[in-house]
Structures are given as structure tokens and as C-alpha cells.
Amino acid sequence: MNVAIIGCGAIARKRHAPALSKYEGACFYGVCDPVRENADELAETYHVKAFYDLGTLLSCKEVDAVIICTPERFHMANVIEALRAGKHVLCEKPLALNAGQAEEIVKEWKKTDRMLMVAFSQRTYKVHTMAKQLIREGKIGKPVFFRTNLTQKGVEYTTLAGNQPDFYDKYLKNIGGALLSVGCHRIDLVDYLFDAHIEEVQAFTPTIDKSYADGKKIDAEDHALINAKLSNGLAGLIWISWCNYGEAENETIVYGTNGTLKTFEGKGIRICYKDGSTEEYDTLADHDEYQNITINFLDALTKNEAVIADGLDGCRCMQVIDAVKKSNASGCWVLVDSKAEN
């Protein structure tokens, strides 16, 4: 099984390349990036081939699968081209820029027998797999409400380009706003944790602080407050932000009839029961959890294991984000349009 990485930026370097290079059942075949230095640097580090053109890489018969780590704007074109070339695909999140694009991808994917996985890495963290299990087991009784936060200081602090005064002038069109970069993770996590779908949303998605070099606010949300109603009757609040310049927040709180479960508390998960007692669960992993998603993809390819999130999960998330944007524009509750699943 030969696997190549497309897009040689921060996420490729920090997560996928180290995981792929260590994986015993697959061969790290090569990397591709139109910025030659980026491709060359990663290729040299791992002693693999460098490509500068996607078509050339995809025409290699030896390549079985690709991991797409390009900025958001290029996901649709790259995923479709890779699927048409007969490759299995792991696409970094989000699957696309909007639901229309994601539905187009799903249509193309369904014409193939290839695997399409989306890198919703937060599904693989022990703190979340354990929280899901505890909720399912009824530890907190019946969930009645939830609140979940994913807030950090902005994407300019995480990409290869790095923080610079004209970051958003140069890159906003490639990455989109906070909903695409961090919102998609949390929207997806809600479906995952509660075995349900977000069906209806009411949202406020302002631009609070991020600006272009001339001080004008960016043309995208840097913050989102989303009220969500789920298919299982549960409701909750999702808080997304690029404007938290302190410690990043990741926590989810689930309020149940028998107590409250909090992630990223104490040893990892703390439950405070109705009777005043508390219980903690250790969610410290014995390895670098950031690489779980790559390992899951490679296990799916080589050991026939299920992927943790597929093209439909990626598409559903985009449909929720579209509904969130519509709700912000109208000020009303908006139903999530899930036509790609019909």
C-alpha cells in the first residue's frame, strides 16, 4: 500500500508525515506541493519522492491512497481529482468550502469503490471516545442539555505561513472563517458524542477582532455562537472562536438527569453526580493522539477497519455550517438541509 501526502504544510509535517513514516503496513511514497521548497523539505526529511504537480503524482499507478492537507479552497478539486484517478482519500477537515461542494464530492465518491475519509481527528481522542461511552452507558442519566467550546487564537498561529500583519489579506480566501477551521470539528463532535444529527440551528456569527493589514475587519466570521437542536431531542450551545488569546478551550459539558459530565477536567473527565459525589476518568493516552486519524486511515486501508468519519460525515458537517450561515443572515432558526444523504 503506497500512500502520498498532498500539501506539505503544518498539518502534514506535524501529524500525517510522522504517523505515515512509522506505520509498518504502508509505504510513504511521496509528497506533492506547488511550492517546491515545501515539497522538497518534507521529501528530504522522509527520503521520499517530491512532486510539484498533482496530475503527475496522481498518474503514478503505484500510488494507492493520498492524504490531502491543502488549504480548504483546494479540497474539492483535489479530492475529486484523486478519486477519479482511482485513489483512496483521507481529506483534512473540512471536506469542502460549503454544502454544495461537499455534495458534489459525495456524488463523485459514490461512483467509485474507493475510501473517502475526513480527518475529524477529535473523534479519536480518548477524552471523547470515553465521554461518548459514559453517556451511552447512562452514567449521567438522560442528557438534557450540552455546552461545548472550541476557542483559540486564530489560524494564523497554526499554519506554516505564521502570524503576520497581512495574513488574512493573503490567505483568507484559501481558508475561510472560523466555522470552517475550528467550527467543523465541534459541529462534527456533537453528532459523534450523542449518536445523533444536528437538525436545526440558530446562530450568531460576528467578526469581532480579526482584521486585514489596513485594520478593516475580515470578510468572514471569527466567532460563532450556535444553538443546536438534535435529532434525538437534545439541545445545546456550541461556542467557536478565533478570538481567545489566552489558553485554548476544548471542553464539553453534558448535563444529565443524574449529574454533569465535563471533559478536560481533572484527569480528563469529571462527573459530578446529583448526590454531590464526583468521579474522575483518566483520559491520558499512551501515545501522540494527534496521529490517530492517520493511523485509522491506514488501518482501514490495510486491515479492513471502518473509517472513523467518511464522506457523508464530512458532507453533513458542511450542511450544518451552511444552515448556521443562513441563520446568522436571517436571525431565525434554520433546518439543516441534508439532501446529500437522500
Ligand SMILES: NC(=O)c1ccc[n+]([C@@H]2O[C@H](COP(=O)([O-])OP(=O)(O)OC[C@H]3O[C@@H](n4cnc5c(N)ncnc54)[C@H](O)[C@@H]3O)[C@@H](O)[C@H]2O)c1
Ligand atoms: N485536523 C486538524 O486538527 C487540523 C489542524 C490544522 C489544520 N488542519 C487542516 O489541514 C489543512 C492544511 O492546513 P495547514 O495548517 O497544514 O496549512 P498550511 O498553509 O501550513 O499548508 C498548506 C500547504 O498546502 C500547499 N498547497 C496549497 N495549494 C495546494 C495545492 N493545490 N496542491 C498541493 N498543495 C497545495 C501549500 O503550499 C502549503 O505547503 C487545512 O484544511 C486545515 O484546516 C487540520
